[in-house]
Amino acid sequence: MWRAWAVFGFLSLxxxxxxxxxxxxxxxxxxxxxxxxxxxxxxxxxxxATRGSIVSFDGSPxxxxxxxxxxxxxxxxxxxxxRVSREVASLLDREExxxxxxxxxxxxxxxxxxxxxxxxxxxxLESLNLSGIGFEKEPKxxxxxxxxxxxxxxxxxxxxxxxxxGYFGLEGNFDRELRGQDGVLRxxxxxxxxxxxxxxxxxxxxxxxxTLILSxxxxxxxxxxxRLLEGIKKYGAKEGSVIVLDPKNGTVxxxxxxxxxxxxxxxxxxxxxxxxxxxxxxxxPGSTFKVLVMAGALNEKLVTPTTTMEERGPVTVGEHTIRTxxxxxxxxxxxxxxxxxxxxxxxxxVARQLGKEKLFSYLKAFGLGVPTGIDLEEETSPELxxxxxxxxxxxxxxxxxQGIAVTPIxxxxxxxxxxxGGWVMxxxxxxxxxxxxxxxxxxxxxxxxxxxxxxxxxxxxxMMVAAVEKGEAKWAxxxxxxxAGKTGTAQIPVAGHYDEEKTIASFIGxxxxxxxxxVMLVTLREPSSSPWGSETAAPxxxxxxxxxxxxxxxxx
Amino acid sequence: MRTLIRxxxxxxxxxxxxxVILQIYITxxxxxxxxxxxxxxxxxxxxxxxxxxxxxRVASNSSLLTLRQxxxxxxxxxxxxxxxxxxxxxxxxxxxxxx
Numbered sequence: 001m002w003r004a005w006a007v008f009g010f011l012s013l014x015x016x017x018x019x020x021x022x023x024x025x026x027x028x029x030x031x032x033x034x035x036x037x038x039x040x041x042x043x044x045x046x047x048x049a050t051r052g053s054i055v056s057f058d059g060s061p062x063x064x065x066x067x068x069x070x071x072x073x074x075x076x077x078x079x080x081x082x083r084v085s086r087e088v089a090s091l092l093d094r095e096e097x098x099x100x101x102x103x104x105x106x107x108x109x110x111x112x113x114x115x116x117x118x119x120x121x122x123x124x125l126e127s128l129n130l131s132g133i134g135f136e137k138e139p140k141x142x143x144x145x146x147x148x149x150x151x152x153x154x155x156x157x158x159x160x161x162x163x164x165x166g167y168f169g170l171e172g173n174f175d176r177e178l179r180g181q182d183g184v185l186r187x188x189x190x191x192x193x194x195x196x197x198x199x200x201x202x203x204x205x206x207x208x209x210x211t212l213i214l215s216x217x218x219x220x221x222x223x224x225x226x227r228l229l230e231g232i233k234k235y236g237a238k239e240g241s242v243i244v245l246d247p248k249n250g251t252v253x254x255x256x257x258x259x260x261x262x263x264x265x266x267x268x269x270x271x272x273x274x275x276x277x278x279x280x281x282x283x284x285p286g287s288t289f290k291v292l293v294m295a296g297a298l299n300e301k302l303v304t305p306t307t308t309m310e311e312r313g314p315v316t317v318g319e320h321t322i323r324t325x326x327x328x329x330x331x332x333x334x335x336x337x338x339x340x341x342x343x344x345x346x347x348x349x350v351a352r353q354l355g356k357e358k359l360f361s362y363l364k365a366f367g368l369g370v371p372t373g374i375d376l377e378e379e380t381s382p383e384l385x386x387x388x389x390x391x392x393x394x395x396x397x398x399x400x401x402q403g404i405a406v407t408p409i410x411x412x413x414x415x416x417x418x419x420x421g422g423w424v425m426x427x428x429x430x431x432x433x434x435x436x437x438x439x440x441x442x443x444x445x446x447x448x449x450x451x452x453x454x455x456x457x458x459x460x461x462x463m464m465v466a467a468v469e470k471g472e473a474k475w476a477x478x479x480x481x482x483x484a485g486k487t488g489t490a491q492i493p494v495a496g497h498y499d500e501e502k503t504i505a506s507f508i509g510x511x512x513x514x515x516x517x518x519v520m521l522v523t524l525r526e527p528s529s530s531p532w533g534s535e536t537a538a539p540x541x542x543x544x545x546x547x548x549x550x551x552x553x554x555x556x
Numbered sequence: 557m558r559t560l561i562r563x564x565x566x567x568x569x570x571x572x573x574x575x576v577i578l579q580i581y582i583t584x585x586x587x588x589x590x591x592x593x594x595x596x597x598x599x600x601x602x603x604x605x606x607x608x609x610x611x612x613r614v615a616s617n618s619s620l621l622t623l624r625q626x627x628x629x630x631x632x633x634x635x636x637x638x639x640x641x642x643x644x645x646x647x648x649x650x651x652x653x654x655x
Contacts, residue, residue, distance in 0.1 A: 060619075066612040067605045119609060137601075139608075144615035190590065222620050550635075 042200075043189040049180030050139065052209030054153060054170055056218045057431065061144055063153055063171070063263075068140035069122040071113045071133065075103050078132035088113060088133065091125050116140040147262045149221050151276035152255050152429060154377065155263035168274050170212060170429060171263075172377030177433060180209035213432035213440065215251035220244060223547045224254040228522075231540035232258055235505075236528030242544065243278050243408055247416040247510060247519045249445035250425030252374075279372075279379040282405040283523065286490025286533070287325075287342045288508045289401025292414055293350055294339060295460045296362035299452040302353040305336045305463055309349040317396040322348055325489065339467040342487065344400045351399030359395065360387035365451040366414035367424055368406055374427040381407060401490060402498075412521040414451075415508050418460050418484070419516035422452040465513045473507070473538035478546045480556025484516075485509025485541065487533035492526070502526045505533040507541040517552060520544065 025033065054063040071092070078084050085100035092099075092114050102111050116138055117125075126135060141156045154169025166175035183206030224242045232240045241257040257277045261269035275281070297303045311333050314323040324343050338346030351359060363369065369384025382405035385394075397403035409427060417424045426446040434440040452460070464484035468477055473487050488506040491498035505527050510519035520541060527536040548554075616622060 061615045064612065064615060065608065067608045119605065137605075142612050142615070144612070144619040146619075146621055148621070190587065218620055222624075 041188055043187050045185040045187075047183035047185055047204075047206040048137070048139075049182050049206040050208045051141070051156070051164065052178040052180065052211045054178075054212045054214065056214055056216050056221075058217075059213075060218055062149060062214070062216070062218065064142050064144070065139040066142035067119040068116040068138055069119065070115050070136040070138040071117050071122065071125065072136065073103055073111045073113055074132045074134065075105070075108055075111060076132070078103060078130075084130050084133065087128055087130060088125065091121055092117065141264065143262075143264050145218060145222070146264075147260060148218065148225060149216060149255065150260045150263050151257050151278070152216070152252075152376065153263055155266045155274075157266070166377075168378050169276060169376050170214075173375050174212055174430070174433075178209040178212070181207040183207070208436040210436075211434040212430050213434060214429055215246070215253065215431040216255075216429065217253050219551060220548065221254040221256065223551065224544055225256045225258075227540065227544045227547065228256050229258060231522075231524065231536070231543070235524055235530070235536040235540075237505075237524040237526060237536070239277065239525040240523060241278050241281075241408055242520065242522050243412050244518050244520045244544075244548075245412055245416050245427060247419035247425075247516050250413065250416065250427045251431060251445065252427060252429045253518060255429075275378050276376060278408045279374055279376050280407070282380075282382040282407050283504050283525075284404065284490040284493065285401040285406050285411055286488035286504065286506065287344075287400055288411065288415075288486050288488035288506050288521075288533075289404070289406075290339060290342065290347050290399070291418070291460060291464060291486050291508075292362070292366055293347060293354065293359060293399050294335065294463065295418065295452050295456060296359060297350045297354045298335075298459055299362075299456040300354065300358060303335050303350060305334060305459060307335050308332050309335075309338070309346055311338075311341075311343055311345050313345075315345050315348050315396075317348065317393050318391070320393050320396070322396055336463050336466050339463050339486065340470045342467075342471065347399040348396045351395050356387045356390045356395050359398065360384075360390070362451065363398075363404075365424075365449060366410075366417065367448065368404075368410055368414070372407075372409050372413050372427050374409055375430050379407075379409070381410065401488060408521055408523060411508060412519055415510070415521070416519040417451055418457045418464070419510040419519050420457075421454040422450045422457040424448045424451055461513055464509065468509065472532070472534035473542075476539035476542045478542055478549065478556075481511060481545075481549065481554075482513040483509055483511040483542075483545065484513040485511075485538070487538050489531060489533045501531065503531040505531065505535075505537040507533055507537040509541060509545075511545055511549075512554060517554060518548060 051065055053061055053065070055061050071088070073084075081100055081103050085096050085103060088094075089096040089099045094114070099113065102113060105111065118140070122135055125133065143153075152169050154167055154171035156164050156166050156171055159165040164179070166172045166178060171178065183204045184202070186200075186202040188200045224244060228240050228242050231237070239258065242254065243252070244254040245251065246253055255276075255278050259273060261273045266274065294303075298305075310331070311324070311329050312331060313329050314321045316322075322344050324341070324345055329345070330337065330341060333341065333343065333346060335346070335350070337343075338350065354362075363384060369381060371379045371381045384404070390398075394403055413424060413427050426448055428443060428445065430443055432440045432442045461484045464486055465482050468474065468483050468485045471487065473485075477483060486508055488504075488508070490504045490506070492502045492504060493499075494502070504523055504525050506521065506523040508519075508521045510516040522537045522541045522544070524537050524540070530536055
């Protein structure tokens with residue numbers, strides 16, 4: 001009897017072990033085995049999404065895709081390493097030794113040789129029929145207008161996973177919209193790797209990236225860039241920038257800075273050039289800032305254009321002495337003349353009427369101290385110190401735009417309010433987004449707040465027109481046009497003090513003054529021909545304005 | 557009625573056999589069509605690539621930089637400041653006085 005039980009026990013043990021083993025393979029390792037099996041009879045393709053394009057307001061492409069390829073090698077399929085290295089190196093413009101080293105690395109099954117190789121070069125390589133050399137589609141960004149609007153557009157590089165990613169400007173800010181979503185195709189395959197039509201198939205279509213439609217006018221952009229480059233050369237400046245906005249809706253018509261870079265070859269440039277100085281570079285605005293302070297005082301009815309003050313000499317603020325830019329004093333002057341003469345002493349008078357608290361609140365209302373919200377990735381804002389930390393000298397110097405920092409986009413957006421009935425707008429570069437089916441979503445202009453009344457805006461406009469007609473830059477103004485503007489010459493702070501010779505020359509204005517079509521800010525850093533805005537930035541502004549009047553058919 | 561039923565029953569195996577053979581034949585044909593499918597997909601990809609290249613070429617040829625270069629090559633120059641005439645809405649002509 002015991003023998004029967006022993007046999008039974010032995011057989012039970014054996015069956016138990018078999019069941020445990022089956023459980024192990026069919027339950028615990030099931031997923032892994034299913035995946036291994038699937039990899040043998042399923043083939044999976046990624047259906048890459050096409051990155052969206054960026055076009056100007058008239059639909060002309062500024063950034064698009066062109067066919068390009070990833071060139072790879074399968075070393076085990078290569079018979080003659082030296083010959084393949086030689087052929088590949090000559091076409092890819094690389095060292096033969098470098099390619100040979102890649103091909104002869106031990107244990108490598110797949111080696112990338114070059115990325116985003118243009119289709120013409122890939123075709124030449126393909127025609128050589130080299131075994132072991134393969135090609136995979138890898139589209140590349142193409143810029144039909146070359147480096148036009150480089151800072152605005154940004155560029156496409158690789159992320160940590162080697163995937164395309166936008167950096168800076170629009171490519172960075174709208175990376176998700178432009179990238180789209182890759183699709184997947186899973187097919188059952190036969191022994192030769194060919195898909196089986198009646199087999200199992202799963203497909204998720206790629207969602208191509210969307211196209212950005214800009215408010216940018218490429219004619220205005222190229223005009224601005226051409227004139228800015230000429231101006232930088234003529235006035236011996238180290239850097240320069242120009243921004244042109246439509247004051248009615250805050251849209252950017254042109255934005256240029258030099259030195260810039262070629263977004264198609266961004267790796268060849270210093271990465272300090274990638275940031276857009278118009279939205280990420282701060283500067284002390286100098287006398288262009290006076291119009292904001294004056295507008296605040298006018299709006300509070302603390303002064304009128306005909307209010308007078310005594311400009312008899314320098315004014316003392318604590319232990320500091322404030323002088324006019326040319327040390328000339330005109331006696332009794334009106335507020336109109338304060339702007340015409342660009343009198344620092346006159347502006348200290350205005351600032352004292354306004355007081356720290358009210359001046360600070362107007363600066364905040366004009367949008368200083370915070371980013372404007374423009375749709376570019378790298379926008380920053382210099383900090384605006386709270387008014388409780390301001391000393392009397394800070395109030396005085398802020399009145400003529402020193403001791404306070406702004407970005408060019410903040411400055412031009414604030415002045416644009418004068419041309420828009422006192423309303424500050426949110427600046428925008430993108431006016432619409434179009435998907436692959438052609439459906440366009442328009443991005444409406446956004447009114448932020450009304451800082452000054454329409455009446456005040458009209459008054460300050462007239463004062464700025466008078467400043468242009470009678471000020472230091474009147475010689476350069478196009479005849480017959482009413483242009484509202486203000487020159488600025490700001491000393492550059494260096495290591496805690498102001499440099500005696502280096503300046504940032506600027507001019508800000510809008511035209512035609514009665515029905516403004518554009519507002520523009522021109523800045524030149526360290527012009528060597530003359531430090532003064534009236535002799536450098538102002539003539540450059542008027543030259544560009546002249547071109548814009550002709551382009552838009554604006555008559556005198 | 558019985559004859560009809562007998563007839564149907566008698567041809568059922570033949571019908572089944574024919575259908576099985578047809579299925580095998582069609583399956584065999586479709587299985588091999590995977591190769592043709594790949595070829596068609598390759599043709600589509602090549603056409604798309606050619607389209608992309610041509611689109612890029614059109615964009616390049618119609619870019620402002622190219623147009624400027626071509627204009628300069630043809631002898632066009634920038635207008636001088638005094639060469640641009642502007643007409644207001646009212647043309648500056650003298651009208652005959654009304655009687």
